[in-house]
Amino acid sequence: MQNFLEYPCPNCSAELNFDPIVKDLKCNHCNSVIPIEKKLETIKEKDISGFLSTLVNPRKDIEIILYACSKCGKENEIKENTPSFECINCGNNVVNSTAFQLQPINPSGLIPFSISKNEIQALFQNWVNKGFWTSDDFRKISVLDNLRGIYVPFWTFDAQTETQWSGQAGEYYYKTETYTDSEGNSKEEKVQHTRWHYRSGHYSKFFNDILICGSDEISHSEVSKIFPFNLDELVPFDYKYLTGWESDTYSPEIKKCYDLSKSIINEKIYRECGNLCKIDTYTDLSLVTAFENESYKHILLPVWICTYVYKNKKYNFSINGQNGKIDGNKPISSTKVGLVILLVVVLLVAILFLL
Ligand SMILES: [Zn+2]
Ligand SMILES: [Zn+2]
Incomplete structure (x- = not known):
């Protein structure tokens, strides 16, 4: 049905x-x-077991x-x-x-689009005008025809983490040492050495709303360049927000999203424990981390995506549909690059001539 x-x-x-x-x-x-009609329900985090059980239950x-x-x-x-x-x-x-x-998991909330299609051209123009290297005739193009406003599926993960860490903290000290230079003269210099101390401790940290893109349409690394989204503006999911807009369901590869969130959390813990361990430096840092009270949310976030062709090459950019943050690649002016190289060569020749 x-x-x-x-x-x-x-x-x-x-x-x-x-x-x-x-x-x-x-x-x-x-x-x-x-x-x-504004729903009054709060968007609740769900226990991670519901998420993990769908991993063994792939979509038909x-x-x-x-x-x-x-x-x-x-x-x-x-x-x-x-x-x-x-x-x-x-x-x-x-x-x-x-x-x-x-799908086994339905979106519980979304952030509605706040940036209209007409506002995009101005944002785009502003962004294009910024770079010195951008080609001048590219600045005149209009992107409105290739724009797509898409509600992109995301996951947010929360976890309480308890980490037992240990490592070698390095403390620098200096000794004055003598050496013989190429002309046979005895000279002195200050040489840096490191004294190592074993250190260990406990690091406890709650991670809230680690945001991972769950779409096949746009990669996490691409879309993370237009972060942050203000998740305080999430509203309970309602189909009415989707009418007139594209939207996407999450990719079946949800295990990858969970793993990515864990590696982001583990990286942050490693950095923090490194700071706790070090005096001037540290080495041999080893960590044992327990994840507790893990939970997740499935949400949709507003993203403008544009792919366009300029001089037979494909470029794309994306815009945060909540706050207008923009990221992408733009064509470089070969004339400007040529002129700058020429200028550098002329300067080098002039310097050589003067010497
Ligand atoms: Zn029709
Ligand atoms: Zn009407």
Whole structure:
């Protein structure tokens, strides 16, 4: 049984979309604003055992399902795990709630988009204008056509950690030593030595909301460049926020996300214990860490993604849909690079000539 959700305007029956400016549903036809009822429930962390038990329960194969458009009648073929889409004929926005229901874990919250498509061009222009090396004609391009606003699936992990650490703390001291230089003269110099002391201790730390991207659409390393997201603005999950936007369900590879969160936590613990151990330096640091009270949340976060082609090369950038933070790669002007190299060569020649 498929469950397609559509939100028609009560005044003119055109479609409603979630609007990032008014932060409610808005009709693009008659401009009516229909408030989204704010749920009062709090978004709770869930015990990690629920997450880990789904690891042995992989999702079944993805089927193609049919949607006959309620506006124009056109039959659309979509993947059953596509949470939101528009009719290929008339652009009618539809939310496919089955996409989430198929998964063992459903999103408990999301951060709604706050940055509109029109605001992106200004943010993009500002970002492009910043770099000296950016090619000048690239500064004039418009990116609005290739922009996609996507609710990207994320996991947050919490854990109380208890670490027993031990290592060798190094303390520097200096001795004046004599040596003979190439001309046979006896000289003195200060030489650094290290005295080692065994040290050990206990480090206790609670990690809150380690954020890991769970999407196949964009990698964690890419999207982490537009962190942070302010998770205080999470609202309870509601399909209405998805209408008019793309959204994605989490990748089946959720074990990788859990492992990544652990390695991020372990790295932080290693750094902290290193600081506790060292005097001037440290070595042979060994740690035994116990994870307790582990919990998780599954949430959707707003990300603008743009891939565009410039002079036959592909570039992409992404924008944090909550605060407008932008990251990506931009084409370098070969003319500017050439001119700078030329300038350096001329300067070197001039210096050599003067010498
Ligand atoms: Zn309307
Ligand atoms: Zn249609």
